[in-house]
Amino acid sequence: VKALAAFDNSFFSASRDLSIISWLPSSSSPFFTNGKKLVAHSNFVNSLFALGPTDTFPAGLLFSGSSDKSINVFDLGLISQSDEPAYTLLGHLENVCSLYAEIDNATGDIILVSGSWDKTIKIWRNFECVQTLTGHTQAVWSVIILKNGSILSASADKTIKLWSRDGKLLNNYVGHTDAIRGLVSLEYDSFLSCSNDGSIRIWNISGSCIAELVGHSSFVYSVGVLQSGEIVSSGEDRTVRVWKGTQCIQTINHPCTSIWSVLTLNNGDIVSGGSDGVVRIFSRSDDRILDANGLKAFDEEVAKFAIPSQSIGQVDKSKVPGPEALEKPGKKDQESIMVNVNGIIEAHQWNGSVKKWEKIGEVVDSASSDGSSKAVFDGKEYDYVFDVDFGTDGQGSMLKLPYNLN
DSSP: OOEEEEETTEEEEEOTTSOEEEEEEOSSTTSEEEEEEEOOOSSOEEEEEEEOOOSSOTTOEEEEEETTSOEEEEETTTTTTOSOOSEEEOOOSSOEEEEEEEEOTTTOOEEEEEEETTSOEEEEETTEEEEEEOOOSSOEEEEEEOTTSOEEEEETTSEEEEEOTTSOEEEEEEOOSSOEEEEEEOSTTEEEEEETTSEEEEEETTSOEEEEEEOOSSOEEEEEEOTTSOEEEEETTSEEEEEETTEEEEEEEOSSSOEEEEEEOTTSOEEEEETTSOEEEEOSOTTTSOOHHHHHHHHHHHHHOEEEGGGSOOOOGGGSOOGGGGGSOOSSTTOEEEEEETTEEEEEEEETTTTEEEEEEEEEOOOOTTSSSOEEETTEEESEEEEEEOOSSSSOOEEEEEEOOO
């Protein structure tokens, strides 16, 4: 599930299975039901944005971007009758991975900004491309429109750029050390960014990084903000994290490797989209959470999920403590340890609220940096064999890339 978009009390999800699904609120568990399923792209659907009612489209609009290089625009008043988009916008030369739309208060026009792997940002007015912004040297992973009408773009070139509505470059933000994946506006003069360097940064519009949030152990793909002001993030480390100020106050482990997207709803719920094709909703409201059996099933699913050993470094089983380590309380909430249980290396995390260790997964063997175990590709042994996502045929094709350190 690559993208999520909120609309009133409902939301949409988009997936590599080429589909978009609308999720409608329900008064009983599971509190959301899947509504319309749209299949109009010929490749992965990687970006979504939902726009509220306009004079021309009183039911609102849904924009979707795809690896097929197109942007589809759906009239939400018509999707119950047809999968066909009202408009298809062409112009990008690669995957369209970010979208942001608003109404021009002065003219009533529909403004759309799109970012693409083709390194450009395009500005569309009433579904016509009126400007293409160039300046990034690698893929543009995220675009947003600020309250003053200016545009922010984030790129794999490790920079964030601020543009005027007429396309002038106003500022360049440098600090992240890897590709920047997401942006969210905060107050009028500040915004958030998240990056493959594992960090989340808070910037003021003048160009200064005023805070850095560190806690993810891998790429951070998506970021959002709750109405309480708390920050929510998701990444390649199987987690959704909740932050208050610069402190991580909650870590929600998932039974899948990648949490590609996270969304905050008006009621305070958090929605996540994972690499296992599942949309999950988390709530602080007692009357909205799963029953005891449902929570137990989720915890067991998380505990069974295998953690690749290279994600935590090469594991020397002889040096990993046994189950007796779980008898000692953790030093802080969300502290993680590994224990050797009959030759199986388990990862456990300390839950400070209930004062106990919780199993979050099992570590599996994989190729090591010192060559103590090898991966096999085409009958030959390598230090590593990486899965590389083609992202081109819409079928989830993966390329095996063998690699030796020396």
